[in-house]
Amino acid sequence: MGAGRDAYEEPLARAHELALDWLASLEMRPVPPAESVESVLDAVGGPLPDGPTAPREVVEQMARGAEPGLMAIQSGRFFGWVMGGTLPAALAADWLVSAWDQNAGMRSPTPGVVALEETAGTWFLDLLALPADAAVSFTTGATTANFVGLAAARHAVLAGVGWDVEHRGLNGAPPVHVLAGVERHDSVDLALRYLGFGAPTLVAADDEGRMRVDALAAALDSVPDGEAVIVVLQAGNLHSGAFDPFVELVPMAHARDAWVHVDGAFGLWAAASPRLASLVAGMADADSWATDAHKTLNVTYDCGIAAVRDRAAVRDSFAVHTHYLAAADPEGPGNPYERVPEMSRRARGVPVWAALRSLGRSGVRDLVERLTARAAALAEGVRSVPGAEVLNDVVYTQVCFAFEDDARTTEVGARLIADGSTWISGSRWRDRGVLRISVSNWTTDEADVEQTVAALRRAAASG
Structure with missing residues (x-):
């Protein structure tokens, strides 16, 4: 006989609760991870146990140990690399x-x-x-x-x-x-x-x-x-x-x-x-x-x-x-x-x-157009920050910008990450250091744009 429903019910129920807790935290939690790999290793590593551990306890230990090292990639204020969030139906x-x-x-x-x-x-x-x-x-x-x-x-x-x-x-x-x-x-x-x-x-x-x-x-x-x-x-x-x-x-x-x-x-x-x-x-x-x-x-x-x-x-x-x-x-x-x-x-x-069934043709169209509109709004906000210069023609979902020189751009980027409100990746383009916004998340809204521009303004005004 197979394991049946009983063997799976407790660990899956707990995983479901923990997943919902994680998703609910995205609006308020800082976007960067709170702990390093080394800190997480201290919590989840060590010798392999000699005996078995109950599945529910495994799920608890995993979530408790990894959570401080998780990046809020699904946040509407995450603009690093080019990473989307997760539609509910897809998840x-x-x-x-x-x-x-x-x-x-x-x-x-x-x-x-x-x-x-x-x-x-x-x-x-x-x-x-x-x-x-x-x-x-x-x-x-x-x-x-x-x-x-x-x-x-x-x-x-x-x-x-x-x-x-x-x-x-x-x-x-x-x-x-x-x-x-x-x-x-x-x-x-x-x-x-x-x-x-x-x-x-x-x-x-x-x-x-x-x-x-x-x-x-x-x-x-x-x-x-x-x-x-x-x-x-x-x-x-x-x-x-x-x-x-x-x-x-x-x-x-x-x-x-x-x-x-x-x-x-x-x-x-x-x-x-x-x-x-x-x-x-x-x-x-x-x-x-x-x-x-x-x-x-x-x-x-x-x-x-x-x-x-x-x-x-x-x-x-x-x-x-x-x-x-x-x-x-x-x-x-x-x-x-x-x-x-x-x-x-x-x-x-x-x-x-x-994802396609949940969105339909009009939903995919609206999703893509909404992402491009948010990118345009972010570009407008970046231009309002003293010293910031948008370097690209914003035709889609990418906004590339820099400050007066590479040192200043790096400094503002580091302060922005330390602020925790958003995540914007650094890169190099046209032989200069840049910060790059990639608008990819279906949840990014006008409030996320406003908070991100405010965080950039704080980072640029510090020091």
């Missing part, structure tokens, strides 16, 4: 994914979660006006989503010059020229490294980080005739939020028989808003796309999404066939593991289904 769905504990790698053995994921993929393509017959992969994040798209690209462009990379590898393979903007995200470089390409050839960008049309034309002209090319474009620059000019770049790359991949970790979702349609014009003509659902869509962590126009290319890149795995119809969608690096995989697309 609840993620709990059920853990309770169901399905290995979502094969289609027929686990039809419940696979059907949810396939529906989420269909809705995703429709919502962002991507090709309806594209293959959709649910990955661990944007890095692996880029990996999926670029793996399919590697397969296709090498097949185009007569090389079977899955069987022959890269030793002795014809050259593949990977062209990417000078301001691409580092996850692109990681994915290329995993695929054996090394660093890309960098293409110049304008002041907002958009790939220059003339620079790509020159880079393509420098590639010898008949050699394979992959072009990596960007939807949403990390610092400025700017989008590459797809209308001009995509046809130019295709005229050279290049595969075009779009890294849209947070910017791909602009396609859900008619108001922002000009930012993504021409993007749907690319060959593959990558995004991170835990950013703009606000699902739980561990959920990237890749879409690939050429279904055969992604399947040929990842498929493995052995007798003990349930085969899928070769003419149908295939098994989920044939579109991702993992054979065993969590049903991470289920929270995407829940």
Whole structure:
């Protein structure tokens, strides 16, 4: 007999209470963690106990020990890196994914979660006006989503010059020229490294980080005739939020028989808003796309999404066939593991289904437009702070700003974090130290904007 409900009821009930306590604390608690890793280790570390501990007590110890070291990433005043919060339906769905504990790698053995994921993929393509017959992969994040798209690209462009990379590898393979903007995200470089390409050839960008049309034309002209090319474009620059000019770049790359991949970790979702349609014009003509659902869509962590126009290319890149795995119809969608690096995989697309179902088309549109409106409001507030200068054209969810010099910017940033009211990441852009606001949380409201600007004003006035 199985453990039954009784074995789970107490620890799950306590986890539920603790989760609600945590979520309720977000409005008032400081955004930064109160304790360091070393302090948390003192509470949760030490020797492994000789005997068992009751599950409820394990949950209590874990929460009590970790809580001082938790960052309030779900706070409406958290603007670090590019991290969203968690929609209620997505969080609840993620709990059920853990309770169901399905290995979502094969289609027929686990039809419940696979059907949810396939529906989420269909809705995703429709919502962002991507090709309806594209293959959709649910990955661990944007890095692996880029990996999926670029793996399919590697397969296709090498097949185009007569090389079977899955069987022959890269030793002795014809050259593949990977062209990417000078301001691409580092996850692109990681994915290329995993695929054996090394660093890309960098293409110049304008002041907002958009790939220059003339620079790509020159880079393509420098590639010898008949050699394979992959072009990596960007939807949403990390610092400025700017989008590459797809209308001009995509046809130019295709005229050279290049595969075009779009890294849209947070910017791909602009396609859900008619108001922002000009930012993504021409993007749907690319060959593959990558995004991170835990950013703009606000699902739980561990959920990237890749879409690939050429279904055969992604399947040929990842498929493995052995007798003990349930085969899928070769003419149908295939098994989920044939579109991702993992054979065993969590049903991470289920929270995407829940998020999209709870929001609907209008809700996703409103979410994206609300995030951009909050970014514009924050930029206006930053400009009102003496000495602060907004450095980018605020077209999406990113606000990049600095003070008179690097030392002053660093000083204000440190005071801002110490204040505890908000979290804004430091970075470096245009050869100067900057502070970068990334508006990604569905809960960020006008009060959060006001509190954040007030905290920045305090930090700038101190000392």
